[in-house]
Amino acid sequence: MDIEVEPVEDVDDAAVPAGVDAPEYVLYGGKGGVGKTTMAAATALASARGGTPTLVVSTDPAHSLSDTLETGVPAEPDRIREDIPLFAAEIDPEDALAGGPFGSMTGADDADGGSNPLAGLLGGDAANPLGSSMPGSDEAAAIRLLLEYMDDPRFERVVVDTAPTGHTLRLLELPEMLDSMVGKLLTLRERMGGMLDGLLGSEEQQEEGIASLREFSDRIERFRTVLRDPDRTDFRVVLVPEELSVVEAERLLDRLAEFGVPVGTVVVNRVMQDPDEVADVDADFVAPNHVDCEFCKRRWQVQQGALRRSQDLFRGHEVRRVPLFAEEVRGERLLRVVAACLEAQ
Numbered sequence: 001m002d003i004e005v006e007p008v009e010d011v012d013d014a015a016v017p018a019g020v021d022a023p024e025y026v027l028y029g030g031k032g033g034v035g036k037t038t039m040a041a042a043t044a045l046a047s048a049r050g051g052t053p054t055l056v057v058s059t060d061p062a063h064s065l066s067d068t069l070e071t072g073v074p075a076e077p078d079r080i081r082e083d084i085p086l087f088a089a090e091i092d093p094e095d096a097l098a099g100g101p102f103g104s105m106t107g108a109d110d111a112d113g114g115s116n117p118l119a120g121l122l123g124g125d126a127a128n129p130l131g132s133s134m135p136g137s138d139e140a141a142a143i144r145l146l147l148e149y150m151d152d153p154r155f156e157r158v159v160v161d162t163a164p165t166g167h168t169l170r171l172l173e174l175p176e177m178l179d180s181m182v183g184k185l186l187t188l189r190e191r192m193g194g195m196l197d198g199l200l201g202s203e204e205q206q207e208e209g210i211a212s213l214r215e216f217s218d219r220i221e222r223f224r225t226v227l228r229d230p231d232r233t234d235f236r237v238v239l240v241p242e243e244l245s246v247v248e249a250e251r252l253l254d255r256l257a258e259f260g261v262p263v264g265t266v267v268v269n270r271v272m273q274d275p276d277e278v279a280d281v282d283a284d285f286v287a288p289n290h291v292d293c294e295f296c297k298r299r300w301q302v303q304q305g306a307l308r309r310s311q312d313l314f315r316g317h318e319v320r321r322v323p324l325f326a327e328e329v330r331g332e333r334l335l336r337v338v339a340a341c342l343e344a345q
Contacts, residue, residue, distance in 0.1 A: 019050020020157075020343060023232050025150065027160040028267075029256075030238035031248040035269040035322070036060075038329050038338060039238055040161035041068045045332060046339035047157050048086035055087040057149055058161040063090040065161060070331045077149055087155065091145050147219050150226070169252070172224060172259045227261045234264040239310075241268055241303035246310050253313065266317045267342065268307070270324040272300045278321050279340040286326035320344065 020026075026043055028036040037058065044056030055077050058065040065088060066073040071080050077089040150158050227233050235256065239249040253263055271278070274287035288296040322341045325334060 018046065019052065020047045020339070022047070022157070023230075023234050024156065025158050025160070025226060025233040027162055027227075027233065027235045028238055029162045029235060029252060031245055031252075032062075034238045034240050034245055035267075035329075036238050037064045037068050037161045038335070039236065039267055039269070039322070039342065040159050041065060042335040042338035043342060044086060044088075044157075044159040045069075045084075045335050046343070047159065048081065048084040051085070052156050053085040053087070053154060054157045054159060055089065055149060055152070055155040056159045056161065057089045057091065057146065059091050059143075059146060060161060060163040065090055068330055068335070077152065077154070089145075089149065143220055143223065144216065147223055150223075169255050172227075172256075172261070224259065224261075227259075230262050230264060235261055236265040236267055237263050238267045238269055240270045241306040241310075243306050243309065246306050246313065249310075250313050263317060265320060266314055267320045267322060268310075269322045271321045272296060272303055273321070273323050275323045275325070275337060275341070278323050279337070279344040285323075288324070 020043055022043065026040075028039045028043075030036055037060070040056055040058070044054045047054040056065065056069075057077070058073075063073070069080065069088065073080065073088045073090045075090060075092045077087045080086055080088045146160065149155070227235060237249050237252055239245040249266070256263055272288040272290075275285045276287075288300065290297050290300050320342050322338055325337075327334065329335065329338060
């Protein structure tokens with residue numbers, strides 16, 4: 001059955017926010033598929049429209065930022081709009097890892113074309129603690145570049161579309177992992193002494209590799225410090241009004257609390273309400289019919305149940321609702337409406 005959906009008319013610039021009320025770093029986290037990319041793109045677009053040089057960056061290996069913005073997004077930050085100071089980047093974990101600070105400790109081939117001697121000692125993937133086949137490799141690569149971007153003087157605000165929940169949490173666990181790795185390498189050197197010179201390279205090379213790991217660990221620790229500062233960072237948890245998504249969001253909030261990372265905002269996406277009820281936007285939308293449409297009525301009941309279950313999760317946070325649109329949210333027209341919902345009080 002074909003269902004005709006009238007697209008929403010163009011939204012007047014005056015009807016949506018130019019600029020955002022947010023600190024210099026805004027990170028969107030949550031379960032995969034809840035709309036983190038949409039929120040990040042909308043926030044960055046509104047920020048840049050307010051004249052703030054803004055970078056939106058995706059650390060999710062399954063990128064969709066370019067689709068959402070309907071423009072090409074490079075692997076390294078570059079300006080994607082001439083009329084507003086909007087920059088974007090989609091981090092490629094494999095490329096980032098290849099250019100990482102780990103030197104011969106990564107298990108990659110060395111500059112002379114030979115294999116890393118650490119691989120000969122530990123064998124296969126065990127020799128590659130940050131290699132592409134090991135858990136944490138994507139996170140390590142993403143965080144290395146993200147730290148560079150967050151310190152880039154070109155940007156006054158950085159908006160991050162994070163990888164799904166598990167990846168995000170592993171980012172925060174990396175300092176302990178790297179400290180453990182350094183400890184094991186030092187213990188191995190103490191036990192085997194000069195025998196390692198032919199396996200791990202010279203003592204100078206070993207020291208350089210260990211120093212790189214320590215330096216990277218220190219940088220991640222500084223990143224965690226920034227995340228813990230609510231004056232500089234707003235970590236926003238995104239969910240949809242369904243039981244499983246609520247449970248996942250609760251777990252993320254609990255784990256972030258364990259790391260001392262405050263969550264300022266909870267975004268509930270795809271709520272079956274008329275957009276006019278969520279934000280003051282002067283446009284005509286196709287809205288759910290809770291009276292005559294049995295499907296809409298049933299889905300709204302499901303969502304209300306999930307929202308009731310979320311009351312404890314919402315307590316102490318700014319809560320923003322974003323409606324379910326009849327159209328896929330792609331391009332500036334609807335992203336501006338999403339931004340209006342995120343800024344609505």
